[in-house]
Amino acid sequence: MKLALIGYGGMGSYHAANISEMNQKGDLSLTLSGVWDIDPARREAARAAGFAAFESLEEALSSCEAVLLATPNDTHLPLTQAAAAAGKHILCEKPIACSLEEAEQMYRAAEEGGVLLTVHQNRRLDPDFLCLKQIVEGGELGRIYRIESQVCGGNGIPGDWRKRAAQGGGMMLDWGVHLLDQMHLLFGRPDWVHCVCSFVLGEEVDDGFLLEAGYPGLLYRVEVDTNCFVPRFRWLAFGEAGTAEISDWEMNGEMVRVKERVDPALKGVQAGNGLTKTMAARSEQTLEKLPLPKASLPGPAYYRNFAAAAAGKEAPFVKKEEVLSVFSLMEEALRSDRERRVISLKK
Numbered sequence: 001m002k003l004a005l006i007g008y009g010g011m012g013s014y015h016a017a018n019i020s021e022m023n024q025k026g027d028l029s030l031t032l033s034g035v036w037d038i039d040p041a042r043r044e045a046a047r048a049a050g051f052a053a054f055e056s057l058e059e060a061l062s063s064c065e066a067v068l069l070a071t072p073n074d075t076h077l078p079l080t081q082a083a084a085a086a087g088k089h090i091l092c093e094k095p096i097a098c099s100l101e102e103a104e105q106m107y108r109a110a111e112e113g114g115v116l117l118t119v120h121q122n123r124r125l126d127p128d129f130l131c132l133k134q135i136v137e138g139g140e141l142g143r144i145y146r147i148e149s150q151v152c153g154g155n156g157i158p159g160d161w162r163k164r165a166a167q168g169g170g171m172m173l174d175w176g177v178h179l180l181d182q183m184h185l186l187f188g189r190p191d192w193v194h195c196v197c198s199f200v201l202g203e204e205v206d207d208g209f210l211l212e213a214g215y216p217g218l219l220y221r222v223e224v225d226t227n228c229f230v231p232r233f234r235w236l237a238f239g240e241a242g243t244a245e246i247s248d249w250e251m252n253g254e255m256v257r258v259k260e261r262v263d264p265a266l267k268g269v270q271a272g273n274g275l276t277k278t279m280a281a282r283s284e285q286t287l288e289k290l291p292l293p294k295a296s297l298p299g300p301a302y303y304r305n306f307a308a309a310a311a312g313k314e315a316p317f318v319k320k321e322e323v324l325s326v327f328s329l330m331e332e333a334l335r336s337d338r339e340r341r342v343i344s345l346k347k
């Protein structure tokens with residue numbers, strides 16, 4: 001399938017390099033017809049990297065059977081409408097749009113054009129997420145009662161458009177969409193959500209947030225911070241029979257199960273200005289260390305699936321109902337922040 005890449009910025013150039021590498025390895029399920037970017041300097045950059053660059057969106061649309069939209073979030077709706085009207089399938093970068101209403105308009109346009117519209121939720125294939133999924137499904141930790149998912153860095157909100165509300169900026173739409181999509185994939189829609197956004201960097205959009213979502217017997221916590229200068233873990237899973245930490249994207253971490261509930265050697269220890277037995281380290285023989293499950297799905301799987309789904313041979317990895325449900329979750333979370341209250345999602 002011939003694909004035109006729309007937008008050759010950070011993510012567009014990443015896609016172009018990935019697709020070209022996949023083609024060089026002999027996988028031609030999807031090839032690039034070329035690149036369209038409104039910025040002439042970016043078109044030049046695409047040419048310098050060895051890709052064809054078009055001089056208009058129309059030229060790009062007439063070169064292909066599908067488009068990959070890697071442009072700022074506020075452009076996804078008009079570009080989808082143009083591509084769908086031209087009968088081109090659409091792989092859109094996340095977040096699909098700036099609002100649920102826009103996302104619904106995009107699916108309507110795709111349906112009217114008789115084309116596939118799906119979203120690049122690539123973090124569904126991240127090794128850390130696939131590992132966490134195996135921990136949840138594997139049962140080694142017993143019943144899971146809390147999951148903490150966090151992504152923290154100290155580089156602020158990157159670039160220009162991500163700082164503007166009208167362009168779909170802010171960390172809820174940028175990272176929240178990945179982390180809530182992962183949560184939704186594991187457990188579906190929660191019963192309630194509570195969220196507090198942070199605005200410490202003085203921008204008009206959120207630079208981070210702390211969200212809690214409630215399921216029967218399970219609390220799922222999501223934290224994003226762009227003003228954090230110490231390393232934080234990526235995942236914590238608390239089960240009745242043990243705990244797992246996935247520390248980082250390099251898959252450092254550990255999974256520990258309790259073998260004997262009562263530790264006969266437990267002694268009180270000095271802790272700050274006090275003494276504790278409750279929080280003292282347990283003796284090794286009461287615990288069992290297990291390796292973290294290993295799981296990976298290579299990046300090209302995504303492009304292959306898109307080509308197969310457009311040809312009607314496979315279901316797309318990311319489905320309309322999921323995209324709309326996750327977007328509505330993000331909107332409820334932002335409403336929880338504005339109204340300073342827990343939002344019930346029970347029908």
Ligand SMILES: NC(=O)c1ccc[n+]([C@@H]2O[C@H](COP(=O)([O-])OP(=O)(O)OC[C@H]3O[C@@H](n4cnc5c(N)ncnc54)[C@H](O)[C@@H]3O)[C@@H](O)[C@H]2O)c1
Nearest residue numbers: 007008009010011012037038039042070071075093094095
């Ligand atoms: N899935 C992921 O892991 C991931 C990572 C980063 C970004 N993204 C998403 O990719 C999209 C692009 O983000 P980015 O970081 O590459 O932004 P960017 O600012 O680096 O690049 C955007 C490019 O789009 C071009 N552009 C703007 N409006 C256009 C239009 N109407 N037509 C054609 N070109 C246009 C700009 O000139 C620029 O070159 C966003 O939706 C973002 O959320 C996804």
